[in-house]
Amino acid sequence: MVTASSNRVTAEGSALLVQNVSKSFPAADNSQASTLALDDASLSVAPGELVSLVGPSGCGKSTLLRLIAGLTAPDSGELSVDAEPISEPCAERGLVFQDPNLFPWLSVRKNIQSGLVARGVLHEKKHEVDEFMRLVGLETFADAYPHHLSGGMAQRVALARALINHPKVLLLDEPLGALDAFTRMRMQDEVLRLWKSRGTTILLVTHDIDEAIYMSDRIVIMTARPGRIERTISVTLDRPRQRNSPEFLQLRGQILEILHFAGASVGAAEE
Amino acid sequence: MNAPVEEVKRESRAQMPARKISLPETTKAPLASRAGARFLLAVPVATGIALAVHFWASKNQPAPETHSYTSFLWIILSASIVAAAAQFAWSYLRRWMQQMAPIIAAAIVLLTIWEAVTSGFRWLPMPYFPGPAGVLQSLIDDRAVLFDSTWHSLLLLLSGYFLGVCIALVTGVCIGWFAPARYWGMPILKIIGPIPATAWVPLAMVVAPSAMFSAVGLIALAVWFPVTMLTASGISNTRASYLDVARTLGASRAYLIFRVAIPAAMPNIFIGLFMGLGASFLTLVVAETVGVKSGLGWYVSWAQGWAEYGKVYAALVIMAVFFSTIMTVLFKVRDRVLVWQKGVIKW
Numbered sequence: 001m002v003t004a005s006s007n008r009v010t011a012e013g014s015a016l017l018v019q020n021v022s023k024s025f026p027a028a029d030n031s032q033a034s035t036l037a038l039d040d041a042s043l044s045v046a047p048g049e050l051v052s053l054v055g056p057s058g059c060g061k062s063t064l065l066r067l068i069a070g071l072t073a074p075d076s077g078e079l080s081v082d083a084e085p086i087s088e089p090c091a092e093r094g095l096v097f098q099d100p101n102l103f104p105w106l107s108v109r110k111n112i113q114s115g116l117v118a119r120g121v122l123h124e125k126k127h128e129v130d131e132f133m134r135l136v137g138l139e140t141f142a143d144a145y146p147h148h149l150s151g152g153m154a155q156r157v158a159l160a161r162a163l164i165n166h167p168k169v170l171l172l173d174e175p176l177g178a179l180d181a182f183t184r185m186r187m188q189d190e191v192l193r194l195w196k197s198r199g200t201t202i203l204l205v206t207h208d209i210d211e212a213i214y215m216s217d218r219i220v221i222m223t224a225r226p227g228r229i230e231r232t233i234s235v236t237l238d239r240p241r242q243r244n245s246p247e248f249l250q251l252r253g254q255i256l257e258i259l260h261f262a263g264a265s266v267g268a269a270e271e
Numbered sequence: 272m273n274a275p276v277e278e279v280k281r282e283s284r285a286q287m288p289a290r291k292i293s294l295p296e297t298t299k300a301p302l303a304s305r306a307g308a309r310f311l312l313a314v315p316v317a318t319g320i321a322l323a324v325h326f327w328a329s330k331n332q333p334a335p336e337t338h339s340y341t342s343f344l345w346i347i348l349s350a351s352i353v354a355a356a357a358q359f360a361w362s363y364l365r366r367w368m369q370q371m372a373p374i375i376a377a378a379i380v381l382l383t384i385w386e387a388v389t390s391g392f393r394w395l396p397m398p399y400f401p402g403p404a405g406v407l408q409s410l411i412d413d414r415a416v417l418f419d420s421t422w423h424s425l426l427l428l429l430s431g432y433f434l435g436v437c438i439a440l441v442t443g444v445c446i447g448w449f450a451p452a453r454y455w456g457m458p459i460l461k462i463i464g465p466i467p468a469t470a471w472v473p474l475a476m477v478v479a480p481s482a483m484f485s486a487v488g489l490i491a492l493a494v495w496f497p498v499t500m501l502t503a504s505g506i507s508n509t510r511a512s513y514l515d516v517a518r519t520l521g522a523s524r525a526y527l528i529f530r531v532a533i534p535a536a537m538p539n540i541f542i543g544l545f546m547g548l549g550a551s552f553l554t555l556v557v558a559e560t561v562g563v564k565s566g567l568g569w570y571v572s573w574a575q576g577w578a579e580y581g582k583v584y585a586a587l588v589i590m591a592v593f594f595s596t597i598m599t600v601l602f603k604v605r606d607r608v609l610v611w612q613k614g615v616i617k618w
Contacts, residue, residue, distance in 0.1 A: 069515075069519050070518075070519075071515050071518065071519070088518075089515075089518035089519045089521075090519075090521060091519070091520055091521030093519060094520070097515075099512065101510075101512045101513060101515075101516045103513060103531070103534070103535075104611050105534040105535070105537065105611045106611070107611075114517070114520060114530070115520040115521060117526070117530070118517060118520045118521045118523070118526045118530075119520075119521040145611045146611075147613050161516075161520065162519070165520060165521060
């Protein structure tokens, strides 16, 4: 472990501010028409906070993440990290996708150190590569190529590759979505452990409501067409959380109700 | 930390060798011993038949011309018998023989048929179709000139190929990466590229200061088109998510081009390099036939001019070995560079 897990004072995280951001994309079949992917979204994330974005597909959660990463520019509104406006991608905002997107031509070690190479600091920070490989438990696979790794291992490499830059904000776009249920639950604990030890601000996009409740301080619920932030729910349960505790299940019901997926048994969600 | 070991896929490298070794010992062993006699006898029997046919056919041939081929067959016969004995002690040789014996035997049978048809029955018009003995004799008699020709061909081929590849990589990366370069470059590529390089021979002879110079240029042109085309398409088809990831890792434009786009395009680039190599062989032989006064292409047309068809075929044999070797070298380089890919075709 790099830092003592209790030491939250040395938090690396930054405050994140999203103000009235809208983004539309031209429709695929017609250049005149356009889809409003994100409509007037505002969000404020405190340093070191773990916030989940939950919602059906097409609700603009991935778009919001790409905007924060700086990979796309908003049509209107402002995004800033520690009061500095976001204009282009930068190593301070790490991004991990559902597909690990490891560079297949690089070994595990070289994938992890690619962030250092890209920033031209490999020479000074070479010792950190081993630290991060140990952190995600992949020391023995240093020279393996990505196609030899299982989904869970590849995703851990992707996490280490993003973390080695010490990002102030870590953007996770359904990073555990492609994993089987057991690997996913184990990886949730690993992400939580990394988050606690480093105090990084994390924005987690997920389809999985349980995952959102289990992991986050706050859950931002979004709805589709147009993509909107519907409501924000604080999760105050103590960690480690019990996935089958009454409070957990109650929160789950509440979120399903907001998303209109509750069904008949939970209550009259539909008017 | 959870032990990651159990997560390793079954196909992981660590387990592959163990499985490969265990297969022949358990399942394949009885099969191998049953087929044992066949793979041991294939080459000696084929060579024996070849010798018999050769003695019969050479009765109506001048003695010196048949001497080398007789020795050649005797060497193969004794080598195959020695190998058949040695393989009982040396398992590597045994495996190699199981693999190669049928192919070698088939090659010897083909030589035998060739000899029977040409020197034996004389079914083919004689000066144009010498038997294997005649070709082997020409190969040995003219070895100095043939070696010199091969050397010149190699120099010409390599200089043209490397010049073409270097230019093609630059143009390919530019066309693949930069939109203005694509806008202006693609039409030129589409119009100039498909013209076979050999079609430029008349122009090249007029423009270039020497035949050698024009040959290098023509080979470079022949290589340039496929390598540029495939490099450009490889670069422009780089998965957007790799570039996105790299950008969020703090990558500069140089990093995106040289450390993401070019490695991602490598499999494509190698396809271009193989296509270019084929085109360069063709252009080399044509250039040597019409202009350059050295090399294997020149040797073939020179020998044909003197109606020495044994030498023509000798040069063809050398060309086959020469081009195949170069191809093999490129495959080896590819395997080394693309070691990260799974399931690459073996040469």
